[in-house]
Amino acid sequence: MKWLLWLVGLFAAAVAVTMVAHNPGYVQFVFPPYKMEMSLTLFVFVLLAVFVLGYLLVRMTFVTLNLPEYVRSFREERAASKGRTAMMEALKAYFEGRFAAAEKAAVRAMELGENSGLNPIVAARAAHEQREFDKRDAYLVQAEGKSVGESTMRLMAKAEFLLDQKQPQSALNSLKELSDTGMHKHVGALGLELKAQQQARNWDAVLEVMTQLEKRNAIDKVVAVQMRQQAWLEKLGTQATDLPALRALWKAIPNDIKRRSKIATVAAQAFGRLGDCESAQHLLAESLNAQWDSELVTLFGECHSDNNIAQIEQAERWLNQHTDDAGLMLALGKLCMHQKLWGKAQSYLDASLSLKTSRAAFTALGQLAEKMGKQEHALAYFQKATQVQ
Structure with a gap:
C-alpha cells in the first residue's frame, strides 16, 4: 500500500513539473528606466529558494x-541522569547488603546534584550498618528540611538507629516529632513505637500500641497473645507491691490471659507472698479447670491455709481425671502433710515418685519423715533429693 502511494505521488509530481515547464506565462519587473522579464516557472523556483534560504537563516x-542555554540544559540533564543512576546503584547495593558500596553511590548521587531525600537516608542507613555513627548522623542532618514524606523517612530511620543502640526514650522522642508534623502514625511507626515501649519497659503503653496494631490487623495473632502475656507478666512483677494493687491489677487482666499457666503462676506466687492464699488457690483452680498443667498444679499444694480440706477435695476431684499426674500427686501429698494426714501424705508422695522421680518429692518425703520423728528416714530422703539432677 505504501509503495502505491509513493507511485501516485511520483506521477503527480511529474505532471506538475510538465505543466509548469510548458506554462507560457512570464513575470515582468519595471523600475524606470530598467525592466526585467523572467518566465513564471523560474520566478516560482526562485521564490521558493529565497523562502527556504530565509527560513534556514532564521533557524x-x-x-x-x-x-x-541548550548546552547548559544538556549538561544538567546528563548530570541528573548520572545522579539517578547513582541513586539506583545505591539502593541496589544497600538491599544486596553491600553497605560500603551503597554509601559511596549515595554520596556520589548527592554530589551530582540528585536532590532526592532518599540519598542521605540510604547513606545514613549504610553508615549505620557499618557502625560509623558520626557519619550516619551527618547524613541525617543533610536530610533535614525536605518534604513531609522525606522528613518521615528521616525520623523513621533515626528511631530505628536509636532502638538498635538501646536508646528507647530518644527513639520515642523521634516518633513524637513525626506525630507532631501531622503525619498519622502508620503501621511501621507503630511497630517501632511498640519496640521502643518494650525497651523502655512501659508496659501500659505496650498494651495500648498492641491494641492499635490488632485493629489494623498488622500483627500475627499468636505473636500478639505472647506479647500481651509478657506485658501482663511484667506488670505483675513490678506493680503488685501490695494486696490492693495486686487485686486491682488482677481484675484488669482479660479472662483469656488470666487462665494462661504462666500468668496464673506469677499471680499465685504474688498473692502467696502477700499472704492471700485464698485468692491464689482460687485463681489456680480456675486456670487448671480451663487448661490442665502438671507444673502449675504443684503450686496448688504450696499455698496453705488453716484448713486445707477444701483444697484436698478439689485436688482429689482432679485426680479422677488425671490419675497418672505426678505433679498432682505431689500437691496432694503436701496438702495432706500440712493437714497432718500422715498416711495419705505418704501414699500420695510415694505415688508421685513412682510416676516421676523429682527432687521436690524426695524433699517433701524428708519433711514428712521429720514431722513423724523418723530422722534417719528423713536424712535418707534429703540425700536422695540432692542426687536428683
Missing part, C-alpha cells in the same frame, strides 16, 4: 542564540 540564528 540558524535562533539555534546560535540558544546554544549556551
Whole structure:
C-alpha cells in the first residue's frame, strides 16, 4: 500500500513539473528606466529558494542564540541522569547488603546534584550498618528540611538507629516529632513505637500500641497473645507491691490471659507472698479447670491455709481425671502433710515418685519423715533429693 502511494505521488509530481515547464506565462519587473522579464516557472523556483534560504537563516540564528542555554540544559540533564543512576546503584547495593558500596553511590548521587531525600537516608542507613555513627548522623542532618514524606523517612530511620543502640526514650522522642508534623502514625511507626515501649519497659503503653496494631490487623495473632502475656507478666512483677494493687491489677487482666499457666503462676506466687492464699488457690483452680498443667498444679499444694480440706477435695476431684499426674500427686501429698494426714501424705508422695522421680518429692518425703520423728528416714530422703539432677 505504501509503495502505491509513493507511485501516485511520483506521477503527480511529474505532471506538475510538465505543466509548469510548458506554462507560457512570464513575470515582468519595471523600475524606470530598467525592466526585467523572467518566465513564471523560474520566478516560482526562485521564490521558493529565497523562502527556504530565509527560513534556514532564521533557524540558524535562533539555534546560535540558544546554544549556551541548550548546552547548559544538556549538561544538567546528563548530570541528573548520572545522579539517578547513582541513586539506583545505591539502593541496589544497600538491599544486596553491600553497605560500603551503597554509601559511596549515595554520596556520589548527592554530589551530582540528585536532590532526592532518599540519598542521605540510604547513606545514613549504610553508615549505620557499618557502625560509623558520626557519619550516619551527618547524613541525617543533610536530610533535614525536605518534604513531609522525606522528613518521615528521616525520623523513621533515626528511631530505628536509636532502638538498635538501646536508646528507647530518644527513639520515642523521634516518633513524637513525626506525630507532631501531622503525619498519622502508620503501621511501621507503630511497630517501632511498640519496640521502643518494650525497651523502655512501659508496659501500659505496650498494651495500648498492641491494641492499635490488632485493629489494623498488622500483627500475627499468636505473636500478639505472647506479647500481651509478657506485658501482663511484667506488670505483675513490678506493680503488685501490695494486696490492693495486686487485686486491682488482677481484675484488669482479660479472662483469656488470666487462665494462661504462666500468668496464673506469677499471680499465685504474688498473692502467696502477700499472704492471700485464698485468692491464689482460687485463681489456680480456675486456670487448671480451663487448661490442665502438671507444673502449675504443684503450686496448688504450696499455698496453705488453716484448713486445707477444701483444697484436698478439689485436688482429689482432679485426680479422677488425671490419675497418672505426678505433679498432682505431689500437691496432694503436701496438702495432706500440712493437714497432718500422715498416711495419705505418704501414699500420695510415694505415688508421685513412682510416676516421676523429682527432687521436690524426695524433699517433701524428708519433711514428712521429720514431722513423724523418723530422722534417719528423713536424712535418707534429703540425700536422695540432692542426687536428683
